[in-house]
Amino acid sequence: MLIALLVMSVLALILGAVLGFSALKFHVEGNPLVDKIDAILPQTQCGQCSFPGCKPYATAIAAGEADINRCPPGGEEGIRKLAELLNLEFKPFGEDTAATKPKSVAVIDEYTCIGCTLCIQACPVDAISGAAKQMHTIIESECTGCELCIAPCPVDCIIMVPIQENITTWKFRYPSASNPSAANNMAKLS
Amino acid sequence: MFSPFITHAGSVREIMFKVLLALTPGIAIYAWYFGPAILISITLASLTALATEAVMLKLRQRPVLPFLRDNSALLTAWLLALSIPPLAPWWLVVVGTMFAISISKHLYGGLGSNPFNPAMVGYAVLIISFPSHMTSWIAPQGMGQLELGFIDQLQYIFAGLLPNGVSLDAVSMATPLDNLKTHLHSGHAMAEIVKEPIYSYLxxxxxxxxxxxxxxxxxxxxxxxxxxxxxxxxxxxxxxxxxxxxxxxxxxxxxxxxxxxxxxxxxxxxxxxxxxxxxxxxxxxxxxxxxxxxxxxxxxxxxxxxxxxxxxxxxxxxxxxxxxxxxxxxxxxxxxxxxx
Amino acid sequence: MRKLYHFNGGVHPPTHKEQSTQSPIVQAGLPSRLVVPLHQHAGNCAKPAVKVGDRVLKGQLFGMPEGSVSSAVHSPTSGTVTAIDMQVVAHPSGLPDLCITLTPDGLDEWIPRVKTDYLTTTPEELRKLLKLAGVVGLGGAVFPSDLKLRPGKKKVKTLVLNGAECEPFITCDDMLMRERADEIVQGAEMLRHMLDADEVLIGIEDNKPEAIAAMQLAVSASSYRKLEVVAVPTIYPGGGAKQLIRVLTGIEVAAGMRSTDLGVQCFNVATAYSAHRAIAHGEPLISRIITVAGNVQHAQNFEALIGTPVHELVALAGTKTGTTAYIMGGPMMGVQLPSDKVTVTKATNCIIASSPALFPPPPPELPCIRCTRCVEVCPAELQPQDLYWFSKSRNFGKAQEFNLFDCIECGACSYVCPSNIPLVQYYRFAKSEIWANEREKDSADIARERHEFHLLRIEREKQEKAEKLALKEKAARAAKEAATKSQAEGSNSDTTTIEALRAQVREIARPETEVPKE
Known part of the structure; x- marks a missing residue:
């Protein structure tokens, strides 16, 4: 009886020491989960998730305070990736979330723009250049398509333009089971 | 259309057909030594396999004809028929083949997706469920006390009837492997056992x-x-x-x-x-x-x-x-x- | 006899090369209109160097190389630039790209051509010359040649000259070697000189005895002693650069690796020819040899100007009824052109008029039965059936783990697949999805960085505001104190100090940006 007790206590001590040691040895700084979630989010900073940016949403997901299906720009693919990372079930978009749109960029109609700088203040990634009373321009390559600049514009001169596929961004499609018939291609030829 | 635009002639159907072809000499010798019963069970298994395959494809909403023509169901049927005793009753062949095609092939996703060899799954199910039927093998030509003609074999397979005064033991016997195991268990020595007439050169x-x-x-x-x-x-x-x-x-x-x-x-x-x-x-x-x-x-x-x-x-x-x-x-x- | 190595697998498709080797190379001449894409090479698109309405000379610069991985594009003849716009190009997507349209004036008037002595010029200057002459790999990959001539980590021992030409139907390199062996050999010697390679091995498949003989004759007639013509076994894809390097030297160049780092480099014979034209004659790359074969009257090779419309080129070989599409390249790796109005580029080695009789549509696709015939023929020693499985199920991470990017898309696996699965199509799909994902990830990273900077900037501005506010309060307090002080002193005449202080307060408290309101 005594021996058994002793053995168990010694074991408990050793294992406890190992656990304690590894907790120190393998300690990770910060909250890597938030960063991992943030890495999956599309960084549009659009706020459609009701959080003021991707990082706050990531923090909320990590804390278990937000669902994983609140990011329309990430699409279902994004939900799938989040579900995989967090070991959750895939969850379709809710009724209240905005629909996923094709990736777009904002364009300013430069003849209508009055140079009020309101959009410059709204842009979360500083992708709009211009100064007071001067026409503004959106740097297309930096625009995330968040649409946050549209509402503040007093003259409604910003429109969203879907990004067109070009030769460098063109993707091979998923092979279809049936072979497209040659006749199909003939139509294009003539 | 995308490249390559040319393909080498060859198909799953052709591969499976050649395997079937390669089985025919074995089947011919089998029939020669053990009587035509094997041909009956192969035919039975083939018909069952094709029917089951067609039903399963229909149920799974897959094109029936291209898959039915790929010969893979036939191959499963032949391999299973060759693994079970030729004198087995007809329902044994049918149950085994149906199980092999429907459960172990189609429920796993059909051609190409089954993790287990369908014919062997069929065999395993039969030998676990009906062990006695699976061990009464036909005696080779000139070895049994009696030999059954084609009609007699047919009658036995489909109706379970043997000619008057003939018992199953008289026309069947254990396989050499089985025979050897039984004798070794009862304490006989190797040298003694192999003198029995069912053993030959190899x-x-x-x-x-x-x-x-x-x-x-x-x-x-x-x-x-x-x-x-x-x-x-x-x-x-x-x-x-x-x-x-x-x-x-x-x-x-x-x-x-x-x-x-x-x-x-x-x-x-x-x-x-x-x-x-x-x-x-x-x-x-x-x-x-x-x-x-x-x-x-x-x-x-x-x-x-x-x-x-x-x-x-x-x-x-x-x-x-x-x-x-x-x-x-x-x-x-x-x-x-x-x-x- | 040189020791040859071998690579795994390979297939033997019917070659169909006899038809187009019956007659010599024909000059295709001037078409009615030339459309020259500015992006004909791997890397960045060239920047337009001419304007609409400009009269240009033959060989004049059309597009300036943009960045280090890029190449120049030139005017194929003299004439007037009539458009610089987006036009459908020879690409499987059928999407438009930036092109310069030239209406020839029929004079074919050259720019002044400057000849360069490669022996007295530094390799660096020669590389620059090749880049400005638009010399790119003519085997199909159109990689800028100057980049392949940069010194690697290791001294280049062997320069491999690729004359294997393993794809069915294509005979442009074969005919070039038969007819212009001398210039190829001179170009090869120039490339060898630039790389300072110890030897040049010219690999030619043994189904081209005439080309082998012509090249051997040219080598022995030259004064170069480091060149050797080697007949290699005919097998597809033995003309792949990695495969030919393996066969001739035993070295395996893995995906993503620079072959110069392993002491070997490989150029196509036509590239060597173009390098010679550029250096010794001052002629930029404005034409190339193109095989026109398939469903045509007389399959043959043409020397065509870059920018010649495909339908005009095919008409020279005689069109035939039943043609349903045109393929650029060979039947194993070629692409179906979106239209016959597109024009030939530096990458166009062959145009095949395709018909259902020539290339019958494949039978319906069946499931993979894991027969591993694809494994047996894969020259990259991959497990195509696994890559197919992962690509099909969009499991891209696993596909990459199974070395998807080592696949050279030679099509041997699809060629032998008994289930008629378009395997390469699945790999292309997976690759472009992975590339797209990477692009998206890159832009998300940039957006994150910019957003973080944005937040930082707002924070900083807030802080600055707060500081100013604090300053203002301080000033206000000081003014008050001064006021009470002066009142206490009993002197109410001294209002000037108060006014001065008020002005000071206004100055500090003024908002830094004025937001005009409508």
Whole structure:
């Protein structure tokens, strides 16, 4: 009886020491989960998730305070990736979330723009250049398509333009089971 | 349309057809030695397989004709029919084939997706569920007390009727493998047992000839590059080596290795069952491991297990390991082999 | 006899090369209109160097190389630039790209051509010359040649000249070697000189005895002693650069690796020819040899100007009824052109008029039965059936783990597949999805960084505001104190100090940006 007790206590001590040691040895700084979630989010900073940016949403997901299906720009693919990372079930978009749109960029109609700088203040990634009373321009390559600049514009001169596929961004499609018939291609030829 | 725009003539249908063709010499010798009953069960199994395949494809909403024409269901049917006793009642063949096609093939996703060899699953189900029916084998020509004609065999298979005054024991007998095991268990020595008339030069009388015909069929498949040498050669070597070691250690209790090679379904397994591409590994090293494991297990099950033959269970056990074997035997690719 | 190595697998498709080697190379001449894409090479699109309405000379610069991985594009003849716009180009997507349209004036008037002596010029200057002459790999990959001539980590021992030409139907390199062996050999010697290679091995498949003989004659007639013509076995894809390097030297160049780092480099014979034209004659790359074959009256090779419309080129070989599409390249790796109005580029080695009789549509696709015929023929020693499985199920991470990017898309696996699975199509799909994902990830990273900077900037501005506010309060307090002080002193005449202080307060408290309101 005594021996058994002793053995168990010694074991408990050793294992406890190992656990304690590894907790120190393998300690990770910060909250890597938030960063991992943030890495999956599309960084549009659009706020459609009701959080003021991707990082706050990531923090909320990590804390278990937000669902994983609140990011329309990430699409279902994004939900799938989040579900995989967090070991959750895939969850379709809710009724209240905005629909996923094709990736777009904002364009300013430069003849209508009055140079009020309101959009410059709204842009979360500083992708709009211009100064007071001067026409503004959106740097297309930096625009995330968040649409946050549209509402503040007093003259409604910003429109969203879907990004067109070009030769460098063109993707091979998923092979279809049936072979497209040659006749199909003939139509294009003539 | 995308490249390549040309393809090499060749199809799944053709591959399966050549395998069926390679089985025919074995079947012919089988029928010669054991009577035409085998032809009846093959026909029965084929019809059942095609019907089950068609129904399953319909249920799964797949195109019926292209898949029915691929000959894979026929191959499963033939292999299963060749594994069960020819005098088995008709429903045994039908139940086994239906199970093989519907459960072990289509419920797993059909052609190409089944993890287990369907014919061997069918066999395993039958031998577990109906052991007595699965062990009464027909006696080879000139060996039984009585021989049944074609009509008699038909009557027995479909109606369970034997001619007046004839018992099942009179026309059937245990297979050489089974016979050997029973005698060894009752304390007889090897040398004494093999003097019995059912044993011949290599294995059992008649069945050794069938095994040789399977070898010929296998050679045809090798020559046509339908199968590669890796699986059959490794399997036979492993079986031979394991049997050889035991035989060397105690010749009076363990049959010689050649006997094991030419008994039971060893040759059928080596050239036609293990080589099923769907359920065997895809890497070369994986093939060696898979076949060696199957050879070793076959011997262990035959000699120490409770079943008359070990091929089916050895195959199924190794089938389970295939994904693991493949994952661990991935070869290095071009340029990444650490050359200078 | 030189020791040859071999690579795994390969297939033997019917070659169909006899038809187009019956007659010599024909000059295709001037088409009615030339459309020259500015992006004909791997890397960045060239920047337009001419304007609409400009009269240009033959060989004049059309597009300036943009960045280090890029190449120049030139005017194929003299004439007037009539458009610089987006036009459908020879690409499987059928999407438009930036092109310069030239209406020829029929004079074919050259720019002044400057000849360069390669022996007295530094390799660096020669590389620059090749870049400005628009010399790119003419085997199909159109990689800028100057980049392949940069010195690697290791001294280049062997320069491989690729004359294998393993794809069915294509005979442009074969005919070039038969007719212009001398210039190829001179170009090869120039490339060897630039790389300072110890030897040049010219690999030609043994189904081209005439080309082998012509090249051997040219080598022995030259004064170069480091060149050797080597006949290699005919097998597809033995003309792949990696495969030919393996066969001739035993070296395996892995994906993503620079071959110069392993002491070997490889150029196509036509590239060597173009390098010679550029250096010794001052002629930029404005034409190339193109095989026109398939469903045509007389399959043959043409020397065509870059920018010649495909339908005009095919008409020279005689069109035939039944043609349903045109393929650029060979039947194993070629692409179906979106239209016959597109024009030939530096990558166009062959145009095949395709018909259902020539290339019958494949039978319906069946499931993979894991027969591993694809493994047996894969020259990259991959497991195509696994890659197919992962690509099909969109498991891209696993596909990459199984070396998807080592696949050279040679099509041998699809060629032998008994289930008629378009395997390469699945790999292309997976590759472009992975690339797209990477692009998206890159832009997300940039957006994150910019957003973080944005937040930082707002924070900083807030802080600055707060500081100013604090300053203002301080000033206000000081003013108050001064006021009470002066009141206490009993002197109410001194209002000037108060006014001065008030002005000071206004100055500090003024908002830094004025937001005009409508």
């Amino acid at each position: 294995g059992g009388r008649g069945s050794e000839m069938v095994a040789l015909a399977y070898v010929a069929g296998g050679a045809y498949l090798l020559a046509n590059r339908i199968i590669t040498w890796h699986l059959p050669v490794t399997f036979l070597l492993a079986l031979f080596a394991t049997a050889g070691l035991f035989h060397l250690a105690d010749a009076s209790h363990y049959a010689p290795p050649l006997f094991h090679l030419f008994s039971g379904a060893a040759m059928l397994g080596a050239f036609f069952i293990l080589t099923d591409p769907v359920t065997s590994p895809t890497t070369i090293r994986g093939k060696f491991i898979f076949a060696a494991g199957a050879g070793f297990l076959t011997y262990v099950i035959r000699v120490f297990g409770g079943f008359p033959d070990g091929i089916a269970f050895a195959t199924l056990l190794m089938n389970i390991c295939v994904p693991l074997i493949d994952a661990y035997t991935q070869p290095k690719v071009f340029g990444k082999k650490g050359n200078k």
